[in-house]
Amino acid sequence: MGILEVDTLSLSFGGLQVLSDVSLDVSEGRIFAIIGPNGAGKTSILNCIGGFYRPDAGRIAFDGRDLSRVSTDRRAALGLARTFQNIALFHGMTVLDNIKLGAHAHLKTGLLASVLYWGAAHHEEMQLRREVEEEIIDFLEIEDIRNLPVRALPYGLQKRVELGRALAMRPRVLLMDEPVAGMNAEETEDMARFILDIKEERDVTIILIEHDMNVIMDISDHVAVINFGRKIAEGTPEAVADHPEVIRAYLGEKKG
């Protein structure tokens, strides 16, 4: 039984069937890739897992627990973190504050304590600062930009900061929507390395949506292919790449 199970998920908007009976079984500690052409429904799957969309039918279980009655903000507290296809950082904050914000659900400071900023509240913030510095800022090599407002950063760095924010959520499962889209070769390589390190050193299970087939082949353990809202193939990267339907539906389209 996997850490995240998606069972016959269906989703529609008005008359548009976006997902039809999609089932995924994500094993703990793996990189699980979801690929498919534009508009296939990949992001919609993540939105259902994260709680932003309510599926019409189907069940999502996280660590054996049915998520359908768990509110969006509680899902984050359980250990589901997310990076977005169109970066969704908080533009009015610095890099440091964006990352700290990721830890929100694990902190305790209440309204009154925050006003006083005394004792436990102060201690908690210092502890957080230390954790963020040592485990995230160092790891992602973003020391130089920590005090800059995020809106001033180039695209590749914003993606990195967004990953940092997701790590601060102390995820057990990390949902990443096209983490290398729009990056140059060097940035892509860095990002792929970060993703592998996160899997290996932090025991985080990763669900990765990506169009870059080189990255998929390099780092993923398991690949599911989505086309027109249906899962059309699944398996190891090699097996999927050779799958005739995949070549037709996805790779063929790119090559042709």
Next chain:
Amino acid sequence: MHIGNFKETYDADEAVFRTPTVRWWMGALFVALAIFPFAADDYLLYMANLTGIAIVGALGLNILTGFAGQISLGHAAFVGVGAYTSAILTTRLGMPFLLCLPLSGLMAAALGVIVGAPSMRMKGLYLCIATLAAQMIFMFVFIHWESLTGGIRGINVPPPTIFGLKADTEFKYYFVTLPVVILAVAATRNIFRTRVGRAFIAIRDRDISAELMGINLFRYKLYAFAISSFMAGVAGCLWVNFIKIVTPEHFPLHESIRYLAMIIVGGLGSVLGTIFGAIFMTLVPEILKNILSIFQAMNPTAMSYLFPLQSVVFGAMIVGFLVLEPHGLAEIWRRMKDFFRLWPFEY
């Protein structure tokens, strides 16, 4: 950054007054604030008190609107709630000022939470209208619940007594207002050093991803309304004990708009900007009035057109500022600082 004791390094880095220069300037500011009442006349002290009270109220609104992104057109009504609460507690129950102050805040906060509840379902203009409705309803209650509020005649209150001392002059009241202003500024700064303040900003910037980050939107929006109206209530209590009378006409809609103007002119989402904005909106009309009275002395019949001119000039100044610097006085200040590198207030 990573040499030495991490605790001390991070502590120092997260401190509000980071560098010795900043601490020096802050020291100088406090000294100036302490000397000021001994050098100023009653008129200046009167203006200083009004400015301080406006700062407390505007900080509340900036937390709600500038930081948390929830616009309110009813802020003055909450100042009114604080003022009435204090007046009623003082005159009916003889409650001491130091108890009235937090209770006025709490009363306004409780009502603020009720008014804020629809914010879960409403945003932007819709929320604007909801808070406008609250403004109207509170005004209605101030006017018509005569047995409690004294109707349009209002309530007179005696000067407050604190630790046996009567704060019955502008000079003495300055020492009531100033500590409350300092506490309000410190409290606001503190909020934004913790997860509560970060959550406010996240809700303002992108409420959907804020929720995906584990922020309970409803709870934090209510927190913002509570804090905001608490500060409004405290400002109201300060105000009524200073002016010594409260009537409904002190809290009309355009007073709410004046508060909005303070935070917009000063800088949305900026503590320092709030202070600048409150000073600007309190002092500039007075300065204009004084300038015009000089003209009037030269030509007495000019008053008929000079008087409206005052509002026109003031309005034009606000628009001018906003065109030149949409991010408010705080941003102008920041650029000045960058220009004079030797002037390093770090906000």
